[in-house]
Amino acid sequence: MQDTSMFDLYRQRVRDTTIDDRTLLSTDYFNHFNEVIMLLSMVGDMPDMLDEIVAWTPKTYRQHFEESGLAFAPLAIEAYDHVPMEFRAPFDDTINDMNSLIVEAVATLSPMRDDPEMLGFTAGDYWRRLQDLVDRGSAIVHGSVQDSNPAVTMDQSEIDDLF
Numbered sequence: 001m002q003d004t005s006m007f008d009l010y011r012q013r014v015r016d017t018t019i020d021d022r023t024l025l026s027t028d029y030f031n032h033f034n035e036v037i038m039l040l041s042m043v044g045d046m047p048d049m050l051d052e053i054v055a056w057t058p059k060t061y062r063q064h065f066e067e068s069g070l071a072f073a074p075l076a077i078e079a080y081d082h083v084p085m086e087f088r089a090p091f092d093d094t095i096n097d098m099n100s101l102i103v104e105a106v107a108t109l110s111p112m113r114d115d116p117e118m119l120g121f122t123a124g125d126y127w128r129r130l131q132d133l134v135d136r137g138s139a140i141v142h143g144s145v146q147d148s149n150p151a152v153t154m155d156q157s158e159i160d161d162l163f
Contacts, residue, residue: 006082007024007082007084010024010078010079010082011024013075013079014072014075014079017072017075017076018072019072019075019076019079020141020142020143022142022143023083023084023087023091023140023141023142023143024079024080024082024083024084024087025079025080025083025087025091025140025141026065026072026076026141027137027138027141027142028064028065028068028070028076029061029064029065029137030134030137030138031064032059032064033098033102033130033133033134034134035056036053036056036102036127036130037127037130037131037134039052039053039056040053040105040123040124040126040127040130041123041124041127043109043119043120043123044116044117044119044120044121044123044124045120047113047116047119050109050110050113050119053102053105053106053109054106054110056102058099058102061076061077061080061095062077062080065077086145087140087141087143087145090140090145091137091140091141094133094136094137094140095137097133098130098133098134098137101126101129101130101133102130104126105123105126105130108122108126109122109123109126
């Protein structure tokens with residue numbers, strides 16, 4: 001059961017940060033995954049980038065903010081414990097999907113090192129799929145959750161609210 005008084009307190013505290021005051025989550029966490037997306041997009045032209053992808057390690061939400069140096073990082077870590085389950089569960093599931101996809105990408109791409117064309121083509125598929133998951137996670141951060149559809153979409157009023 002959500003403690004609404006704590007939730008309301010954190011909603012006030014996160015205002016004027018990149019932490020969404022409806023969910024208490026921050027899209028800044030996706031910077032960790034955007035690094036892999038960038039590397040995957042370059043690996044076709046620079047196969048050595050695969051070494052960077054292989055060396056990449058997942059970070060939890062807390063780990064990311066602990067290491068980020070961002071001024072609001074301690075608040076992001078505190079607020080995470082008060083994220084409503086309607087957002088927390090799909091957010092965590094999406095993060096697990098992203099981490100699994102990166103593991104799969106490394107396993108699939110590593111044997112292709114000597115075939116730059118196939119490496120680039122396959123890496124392109126992975127970075128697009130990973131970007132779709134980042135988009136899904138971002139929609140969750142901003143309060144859009146659709147359990148029945150793995151591709152989260154927002155209606156026009158939700159899009160308008162973002163702007």
